[in-house]
Amino acid sequence: MKRVYFFGAKYTEGKADMKNLLGGKGANLAEMASLGIPVPPGFTITTEVCTEYYKIGSKLPEELHAECLEAMKKIEEIVGTEYGDPDKPLLLSCRSGARSSMPGMMDTVLNIGLTSKTIPGMIKSTGNERFVWDSYRRLIMMYSDVVMEKAEGIAVSDGKGIRKQLDDILEEYKSARNMKSDTELSTDDLKELSNEFKVRVKESLGKDFPDDPMEQLWGGIAAVFKSWNGKKAISYRRIEGIPDEWGTAVNVQAMVFGNMGDTSATGVAFTRNPATGENKFYGEWLVNAQGEDVVAGTRTPNPLDDSTKNSQNEHMPSLEQVMPSIYKQLDDIRTNLEKHYKDMLDIEFTIQDGALYMLQCRVGKRTGVAALNMAMDMLDEKMIDEKTAVLRVDPKQLDELLHPIIDPAEENKFTSILKGLPAGPGAASGHVVFTAEDAVAWKKQGEKVILVREETNPEDVEGMRASAGILTARGGMTSHAALVARGWGKCCVVGAGDMKVNAAAKEAKIGDIFLKEGDVITLNGTRGYVYQGSLPMMDSTEDPRFQKFMSMADKFRAIGVRTNADTPADAKIARDYGAEGIGLFRIEHMFYGEGSDAALFALRKMIFSATKEERVKALNELFPFMKKDIKATLEAMEGCPVTIRLLDPPLHEFVPQSEDKMWEIAKALNISLEEAKKRGQSLHESNPMMGHRGVRLGITYPEITEVQVRAIFESAAELLKAGRKVFPEIMVPVTCGFHETAITRIIVDDVYAQVIKASGLDKIEFKYGTMIEIPRAALRADEMAENAEFFSFGTNDLTQMTFGFSRDDVGSFMNEYIEQGILVDDPFQVLDRKGVGQLIKIAVEKGRQTRPDLKIGLCGEHGGDASSIEFLCEVGLNYVSCSPFRVPVARLAAAHANLKAEK
């Protein structure tokens, strides 16, 4: 049994694919080293030793010592210092590294090797006495806690943990000297504190702080193993489902310091520009500094090379100028890394006393614009093939390319005044208005407006359409505002809870800032930020590279992409974005928003009818509106299938709220206002989501189904006779079993026969199908498929009922569920594979048992989500349908899914 794997230069023994044995961190360090990149050398003690440690009674196996010492010799050979050497001492770090990341759950010990004997040599070699004493007092604090008290289990004398005791000493020391921060402590202060600490350790733990480097090393290693069974780690594993027997590896690595003088330095870099994709080495560095100095922003870092200097840093020295040979070495590493990984990388490096060390190397994050440009560049450079290029742009990043965005190079110069949820991607600037009416009025004056509301409701839709962006104080990612905005591809930030909106006074308060009507603000709907004033924008939509990229993606896609569209205008946009049909046309759309008054009035008369006779009369008035909308949309989608969903929402949604409108209805039906109110109230439901809606309306009032089906077939017949090719598909919502689809099918067949006879046509090509949105429908899919020729998953509702989560009410606990890791993602955004996904699998399997050629799609929020699409491809769906602006995202996501499955 080999217990220790070395990494560093030619001696490297591990590889990236040995994570089970070496843990994630150890395997990655080994990979870098084996590429010939100078990493600080070290060794990994395997996860098997962890198991062994516990097996033999929580102690290190005898055999480990020799293996470690052998590996140590290699570290010393490479670094040129020796562990425990008084003149030029080597310091080590001891870190955990499990198979799967458990951030912060296990212990780390740094600066191992500092003892009374090595401190002077360390001071000499760093030339920084304060730094060395500060490192030493940190070692004592960390080690006495993690190793002595926790791992070795030494009881403290006075019931207070040793860490807390030393912290108290430090605080008292500072407050006695009126110091506020640790940085005010001088070298002498730190020296004195170190001594006080050692005295207290001895007093409290009854044992000297170890002054032997080897004792420190074994203590550190054992402490990491011990922390695998710490309380935090066990709880974490229980929740994350990580088996106890996996164990952790221990990584022992030489410490390197970029703050050892003017021949030392530290920096971070990207192998290409992460904002634009430009093929130039791009980074920042600082002389005589530690990593955190670059990141923290306390000192302004210098540019890495001359070619990337800009107006703000052209006067500053580049690494290329100051250390030309190190720069050359770094630039070579850049080339090698890109050649190996065939991607843009994000690297961290430290120069210690003229020697370059790479501390980290990983695939770099980038903007959507950069991702597209790099992919197309690398394809041109023949570095990657088409498939890889397609995979290089995350579908989520397409949002950035489809909407105007705040210029990323400029955004960080501004400070946001408010943060909310990024509900509708892209950016928008405009004048603040507080009511839908004001939004419409300002728009008519030719102004761009941002509608600011506590939350929106259906009566705001005209104002929302008139606005460039929408900002709300309440609501989640699937609130009314968010759904409407995303449907229209409109920029939207919701749930910005720090804002108090007073619509009556036409003002909003954010901390000390007051927003008044007419003030200009800018929303970043991709990230959820709000800024005062107008920020610079950019637009990448028209880029021919984008067009080329999308056609390439389509080559690798196996499933269809349709759109959810209710109007000819939306249908047109979606076709331009590549939609291959309509997967969801909602009949009820005609009752919402501008121009819907007459249709809505007819609908209300139907809803308030007390007899079938009254109802049929009202339905006949409704018929022309239905036919007009359906016909226009079928026409706009000529040549493609159009799935028309029968009336879905509960009727009480359309009951008027205002007394005026209630009067109109009463008058029209010749009943008293009181009677009208009573009828309206009788429609109220405790849980309308699970109430009288969808097919249930069609069962109790078959005439409602009949009139819709007639509108569909008559529209189709007229278009066919005019030589147009149309393919209507009739979809029944909210079904939960066989009979509802069977009974509705009888109505459909009857009306079909009547229309065929009246039109003189031979036939109208159409399909009959059902939504699968109720858990029971999925469980009974075999019998549903007897009548249904297609299924369309309605995963919004299916998610609600599978989880028992009302989408309108989850706001009160969803954040907590995600923060506590109960849910990885909001299941209304990313399809829940483990629960809802199981039902989908059951339904697909059972449905195709009955009808092998069953066409299966999905219409709903998840149809535009990349992760969800991947799963849906896996389980064998034929298409997804999403809002027009998500169509390119879905196309790319479908290509990704296919390419990933190929691997």
Added chain:
Amino acid sequence: MKRVYFFGAKYTEGKADMKNLLGGKGANLAEMASLGIPVPPGFTITTEVCTEYYKIGSKLPEELHAECLEAMKKIEEIVGTEYGDPDKPLLLSCRSGARSSMPGMMDTVLNIGLTSKTIPGMIKSTGNERFVWDSYRRLIMMYSDVVMEKAEGIAVSDGKGIRKQLDDILEEYKSARNMKSDTELSTDDLKELSNEFKVRVKESLGKDFPDDPMEQLWGGIAAVFKSWNGKKAISYRRIEGIPDEWGTAVNVQAMVFGNMGDTSATGVAFTRNPATGENKFYGEWLVNAQGEDVVAGTRTPNPLDDSTKNSQNEHMPSLEQVMPSIYKQLDDIRTNLEKHYKDMLDIEFTIQDGALYMLQCRVGKRTGVAALNMAMDMLDEKMIDEKTAVLRVDPKQLDELLHPIIDPAEENKFTSILKGLPAGPGAASGHVVFTAEDAVAWKKQGEKVILVREETNPEDVEGMRASAGILTARGGMTSHAALVARGWGKCCVVGAGDMKVNAAAKEAKIGDIFLKEGDVITLNGTRGYVYQGSLPMMDSTEDPRFQKFMSMADKFRAIGVRTNADTPADAKIARDYGAEGIGLFRIEHMFYGEGSDAALFALRKMIFSATKEERVKALNELFPFMKKDIKATLEAMEGCPVTIRLLDPPLHEFVPQSEDKMWEIAKALNISLEEAKKRGQSLHESNPMMGHRGVRLGITYPEITEVQVRAIFESAAELLKAGRKVFPEIMVPVTCGFHETAITRIIVDDVYAQVIKASGLDKIEFKYGTMIEIPRAALRADEMAENAEFFSFGTNDLTQMTFGFSRDDVGSFMNEYIEQGILVDDPFQVLDRKGVGQLIKIAVEKGRQTRPDLKIGLCGEHGGDASSIEFLCEVGLNYVSCSPFRVPVARLAAAHANLKAEK
């Protein structure tokens, strides 16, 4: 291929188990005949001939004729008349009979064989000229429609169906003579009409009405086959899932008439008394009458034998007196049938010209009391064994034995004034009151009251408890009133829509009847009837036979029966009824009803808290109330497990409605009324059933879980120290996956450790488990079982979410769903095996994969439903839990399930 199976006397060829070939009707007729019982002889043409009929182009196969004629000879031999014989003609009926019953979906032709040649002979042999002509005009109407127009497809001349044409002739004939009913038509009228009919048939169909008996026969047989593919029958098969290829059989049978003079008669009888179970032949008969005369009540029927005469009919002639030898024959048949079927039977007979024919024999319906008495009698008589005796009482009938009921022998002497849904079984009489306050006030005066309400709400519970019975105008079987009443075993009728309640005026209107406060009414909660006045009651609870029967049932039961109980009093009742533990103790119970004010106030303070600090303070006030209730219930159930469910309902349920109460809260929390209202409103939810409740409260406010768990462990610890044996089980509601149970388990373990330490006990035996009531929980049962040691299905909620049916809102469509056959039963009453049942199966299987000894139960309405229990036994549950009054029902149902599975 044998096409025809004869039945009747010794020639009988079929059997009861040949339903696939002979259809249900044919097989049953054959069974009776083969027992030697005189049935009118006949023959069944097999379902295979139906298939053949369609295969050869909708015509009868040649070979059929000879087989039919051969069978006909046997009929003639037995009956002693000949088909087509002018002197003594035989008449036949032609009826359909599919494998599975399709009532009314196919055609029937009666009186076949009446022609101009046979009419005189028929008149002679019946002595009833009018009867013969009436039969003939009926034959023409039926045959010309079913056979000539529909089956033979002859087009009518003027677009109006022949049946409608003949109906019109009949109506015109009557109206010209000022007749209102068909019975006013004289013999001559009928003769004249028959002739007019035949003329019209010839005119309209262009073909003479067949005057040849054989032509009538073949026409009738073909028409039945043809009707298998009638529109109605196809629709019915599509909906019921009956395959088209099954086909129907045709039954041709001799017609017998009980109205051929004074040597003819007809009657119905039970082999024992169906109301009491007494072992006496019990029936009614009429001389010179047809079956419908006995049933219709136009003539008062005579008693069958002398020993069952009562004061009302002692002067009337019994069959035993009038036709002693026929009576003797019938009594022998009674004995033989009981010997064969080993059960009480319901029989119909006709005596034609001194010859007895049995028309029907089936197991007789009986009251619960009768069922129990017969089962115990037949056991004593050694007619049946113990297992059979247990199976003889339907668990549903136990209701009658557990509640006082209206004496069944007396009830039919009264006329009900109102019909509603039978929501709470048993009967109750009392004075009408219209408010909960009045109910309490009258009760205090020592009066029994019936609370009459439009519908009840939680504020009525005190009044409901004070009442003997509850009657509501609205609400379904699972409305508030129904649930509360059943929980208390209280008589209740709900949804009596014909009643208008005016609580302010203290009156209710039912048609012309006004009910005022103080009026006495009687409810039959088992059947849903309401009577004026006080009806005689009977009580069967204390019967030692009942006790013996239940112990016998327990011997054959394989699963446990627990109860849902929230108070020591309920626990006590349930133990008396045989409950073996509590399967559901709801912590929230302490906030409802009498004496809950102080606890409710503390809870409200908790709900209205804005900070964790405030909340913890309020929870500490709540703690003693929780502990008191839990401890008392654990004590009352000593020795048995008690499953305590953590707080389940959404908090807004407890927000006070009145301004007064809101003030109290505001004062207690030192906030403004406005602020209190705002906090109350912020808890409002769109779909509270799927909102912030159950474990979701515990996740966002862990302190709520903590205080409940502490109350449980401290109660248990104190009782254990006092030497009592208690077994608490902690159950988490509304979970949907692994993490919620894992996180809650951490709190439980923490509190457990604290209580153990403080109490000085070694351990408290307890179990930790979860409800399975969200579809996702069932799908993720494998991971739920990692922390949960038991599951309890909450099928009320599981049904709601699997169907997407809000229990409070299904009223608007549930009746329609059941009437149209979309649902066979209300799934909230009878567990939906096909949908919800699938999830239960998945959960049981997955749960036991992880934890083979997982204990699995169910708490909810279905735990007291026999059909549901049968299914739950099949899938392997360990116990069910139901309301105290359902415990005996569940015990018996569990025994039934086991005995049926054995077969």
